[in-house]
Amino acid sequence: MSNFAQTFSSSLGKKLIMSLTGLFLCTFLIVHLVGNFQLFKDDNGQAFNSYAYLMTHFTPIKVVSYLLYTSIIVHALYALILTMGNRKARPVGYAVQAGNANSPWTSRNMGILGTILLIFIVIHMGDFWWKYHNAELPYAKYEISLDNPQDIKVSELPWDAKRLIHSDYVDTQAGKEIVVSKDLYKVVAKAFTTPWYVALYVLSMVALSFHLIHGFRSAFQTIGWDHKKYVPLIRFLGVWIFGVLIPLLFAAMPIFFLLKNY
Amino acid sequence: MSGNMNLTLKVWRQKNESSKGQFVTYKAGDVSPDMSFLEMLDVVNEGLVKKGDEPIHFDHDCREGICGSCSLHINGRPHGPKHGVATCQLHMRSFEDGQTVVIEPWRASAFPIIKDLATNRSAFERIQRAGGYVSVNTGGVPDANEIAIPKVIADEAFSSATCIGCGACVAACKNASAMLFVSAKVSQLALLPQGQPERYRRVQAMVAQMDEEGFGSCTNTGACEAECPVGISLTNIARMNRDYFTAKLFKEDEV
Numbered sequence: 001m002s003n004f005a006q007t008f009s010s011s012l013g014k015k016l017i018m019s020l021t022g023l024f025l026c027t028f029l030i031v032h033l034v035g036n037f038q039l040f041k042d043d044n045g046q047a048f049n050s051y052a053y054l055m056t057h058f059t060p061i062k063v064v065s066y067l068l069y070t071s072i073i074v075h076a077l078y079a080l081i082l083t084m085g086n087r088k089a090r091p092v093g094y095a096v097q098a099g100n101a102n103s104p105w106t107s108r109n110m111g112i113l114g115t116i117l118l119i120f121i122v123i124h125m126g127d128f129w130w131k132y133h134n135a136e137l138p139y140a141k142y143e144i145s146l147d148n149p150q151d152i153k154v155s156e157l158p159w160d161a162k163r164l165i166h167s168d169y170v171d172t173q174a175g176k177e178i179v180v181s182k183d184l185y186k187v188v189a190k191a192f193t194t195p196w197y198v199a200l201y202v203l204s205m206v207a208l209s210f211h212l213i214h215g216f217r218s219a220f221q222t223i224g225w226d227h228k229k230y231v232p233l234i235r236f237l238g239v240w241i242f243g244v245l246i247p248l249l250f251a252a253m254p255i256f257f258l259l260k261n262y
Numbered sequence: 263m264s265g266n267m268n269l270t271l272k273v274w275r276q277k278n279e280s281s282k283g284q285f286v287t288y289k290a291g292d293v294s295p296d297m298s299f300l301e302m303l304d305v306v307n308e309g310l311v312k313k314g315d316e317p318i319h320f321d322h323d324c325r326e327g328i329c330g331s332c333s334l335h336i337n338g339r340p341h342g343p344k345h346g347v348a349t350c351q352l353h354m355r356s357f358e359d360g361q362t363v364v365i366e367p368w369r370a371s372a373f374p375i376i377k378d379l380a381t382n383r384s385a386f387e388r389i390q391r392a393g394g395y396v397s398v399n400t401g402g403v404p405d406a407n408e409i410a411i412p413k414v415i416a417d418e419a420f421s422s423a424t425c426i427g428c429g430a431c432v433a434a435c436k437n438a439s440a441m442l443f444v445s446a447k448v449s450q451l452a453l454l455p456q457g458q459p460e461r462y463r464r465v466q467a468m469v470a471q472m473d474e475e476g477f478g479s480c481t482n483t484g485a486c487e488a489e490c491p492v493g494i495s496l497t498n499i500a501r502m503n504r505d506y507f508t509a510k511l512f513k514e515d516e517v
Contacts, residue, residue, distance in 0.1 A: 007510040011439075011479040012469055012503060082479050086437035089478030091371050095272075095285065096364045098338030099436065102488035107481060108436055218482040224504025226497055 011085070012222075014078055019222040021075040022215055028068055029246055039253050044154040045185020046142045052132060052184045053166040076118050083111055106214040113211040120204035127191060132184050136161075140183040143176045156183070192257030205251040213243035267293045267359040271306065273318055274366045279374045279382075285364075295355035299342065300325060300332060302354055319378040325350040327491060330426030333433070334379055335366040340430035340489045348428060348491040368429050370438035372475045383429050385475040386443060393467035394447040396456050409455045419453035422446045424492040431486035431494070437478030442486035444472050445502035446494045452505055462509035466517045469506055 007013045035055065038048040055061055099108055106113070131137065136159040145151040157180065166181045191197055216238030220226065225234075269290040276283025290306050297305075300322050307317035323331040332349040336342035342352045357363060365379060373381040411419075423446075431442035448465050451457030457464070480499060487496045509515060 003510065003516070010469060011473050011477075012506050013510070015479055015503075016507060086439075086478035086481075089371055089438040089476055090369050090436075092369055094335060094338065094366055094369055095274075096338035096366070099485070101339055101343075102434055103436075103483035103485040107483035110481065214482070221482045221496065221500050222480070222503060224500045224502075224507060226500030226504075 011082075014082055015222045017078050018075060018082070019219040021071040021078075022219045024071050025068070025075065026212070026216060026219075026242060029242070029250075033246055033249055036250075036253060039185075039188065040256060043152055044142070045140060045183065045189070046144070046152055046154070046179060046181075048185045048188070049140060049181040049183060050166070050168075050179065053181055056132065057166070072118075072121060076114065079111060079114055104214065106210045107218070110211060110214060113207045116204060116207040117211060120200070120207070123200070124204075128184065128187065131187055132182065137182050137184065137187065139180050140185070142179040142181075143174075144179065146170070146175045146177060189257055189261075192254040193261045195258065198254040198258045201254040202251045205247040208250070209243050209247040212247070213239055216242045265295055267295065267354065267357065267361075269293055269302075269357060269360070270362045272362060272364045273379070275318070275378050276367075276375050278377060283375070283378075293354050295353065297354045298325070298350055299334070299336070299352040299354065300350050319376070319380045321380045322350060327351045328426060330428035333368050333381060333383070333428055333430070335368060335433055337364055340368070340433040341428075341491050345488075346491060346493055348426070348430075351491075368433040370429075370432050370477065372438065372440070372477050373429060373432065381429075383427070385477070386427050386429065386440070388475065389440070389444055389468050389471045390447060392471035393460065393464035394451070396451055396460060398456075411454065415453050419450050422449040422453065422494065422498055425450075425490075425494050426492060428491060430489050430491060432477065434485040434489035435478065435480075436483060436485065437481055439480045439486075440472050440475070440477040441480040441499050441502070442490065442494055442496070444468050445498035448502045448505065449498045452501065461505065462513040462515040463517060465502060465505040466509050466515070469502075470517055 008017060035051055036048075038051050039045075041047050055065070099105075138159055139157040141155045141157050143153040143155075164180075166179075168177070168179045170177050192201075217231075217234050220234050271288045271290050272285045273288060274283055275286045288306055288310075290302060293302050293305070300320070303318060303320060310317050321331045321333050323329040325332075327348040327350060330348070332341075334341065334349045336349070336352070341347060341349045343356055344352055367373075367375050367379045368381045368383075370381075372385040373383055376382050425443060425446035427443060429440075429443070432438050432440050435441075448468055451464065452461050482496070482499075484496060487494065
């Protein structure tokens with residue numbers, strides 16, 4: 001076995017893979033969150049649909065997105081491999097084990113939380129990512145006044161296999177910018193007005209919160225980035241930014257649509 | 263004597279490594295709160311011997327918290343309900359009259375049961391032998407203060423060196439991971455000048471042996487640190503990881 005193969009098959013090497021993929025997924029969350037803020041705009045999805053087009057067609061982002069899919073799979077796969085090894089390390093369990101006396105609940109249930117998140121990612125990607133790429137979605141045509149960019153007229157165009165997925169041009173004579181894009185916004189808006197679907201999203205964000213409250217700081221500990229001066233900062237970021245703020249803002253999106261259409 | 267307690271003990275009894283064990287219930291009557299936990303078991307054993315029964319086997323030696331022999335999982339926690347003490351330093355005043363006390367051996371495939379509550383912890387010895395030492399040339403005795411060591415480093419190395427190797431970290435960990443033990447043994451030498459020549463070989467060899475023994479991996483739950491009778495900290499684990507990855511990715515020392 002080569003030196004690197006040996007390193008990454010050791011218990012510490014496997015944990016390093018968990019840590020690095022986990023932190024990469026954390027950085028993705030920030031990008032995903034900031035991008036999805038477009039959903040809050042009151043423009044019938046013009047900004048969101050343009051953003052969706054950018055995310056799926058800009059080459060550097062496409063490269064990173066494949067890295068992201070790989071990270072999700074590797075993170076889950078290595079979690080499974082490590083868990084099986086850990087089970088083998090204690091074939092006979094304790095009759096009484098007072099876990100709460102010595103460790104937080106989240107740290108002992110990363111597997112359960114991670115499984116919930118994996119199921120969520122499959123549903124989430126199936127409903128939006130898959131549909132955007134493969135389903136016969138209608139188009140939205142936005143006519144934006146050049147004099148007043150707030151003045152946007154929207155109309156629906158039917159699905160057309162030959163049509164470009166996105167087009168953007170300026171009609172100077174009419175004084176308008178015409179944007180035609182695949183209407184993912186409509187799919188999102190429709191999904192987020194279904195109460196059970198919103199509940200599923202909110203619950204998944206609770207799981208995300210618990211997963212990151214332990215996961216974020218744990219990733220730094222695994223790499224060995226432990227320093228008296230910086231650990232408080234890492235703990236703060238892990239709990240309040242990744243554990244509370246980010247899941248809360250994600251959960252706010254479906255809730256926002258549910259309330260808007262109530 | 264007044265204030266003495268009556269306890270119900272549920273003790274794991276197992277004839278040998280390969281046999282199937284089970285819990286056996288014993289009554290421990292008239293237990294003084296000033297007794298240590300092991301003295302309480304001694305009294306129970308005296309009763310068993312008088313009746314002609316096999317006494318309960320458990321590891322013990324110094325009975326003052328420095329040898330690391332005692333290893334009982336009491337009511338779901340290694341070394342019982344108190345913080346920062348080994349089983350031998352646990353007193354019966356930590357229990358209440360009428361309480362049921364469940365006593366189990368350390369549970370880990372790397373710590374096979376010898377008999378009842380006694381486990382074979384020689385896996386720790388083999389990890390130590392893999393690299394937990396410094397090679398010293400013979401010759402004249404060097405001056406004690408020849409090499410200056412900053413106080414913070416000396417203190418940190420000393421606190422890592424307090425590990426008594428009892429295995430409570432493995433017992434407490436939900437994955438039966440030995441990371442706290444191994445990292446303390448790596449740290450106590452990696453921090454000091456004398457440990458530098460073998461630093462990157464040592465960490466690789468000890469981690470490889472740890473994996474070889476079949477311990478689980480670290481999930482950073484912190485249960486080991488919370489249950490350690492001498493307060494070995496998680497910082498040791500981060501330090502070991504740092505040294506291990508540095509060794510594997512950037513150093514040429516190989517095992």
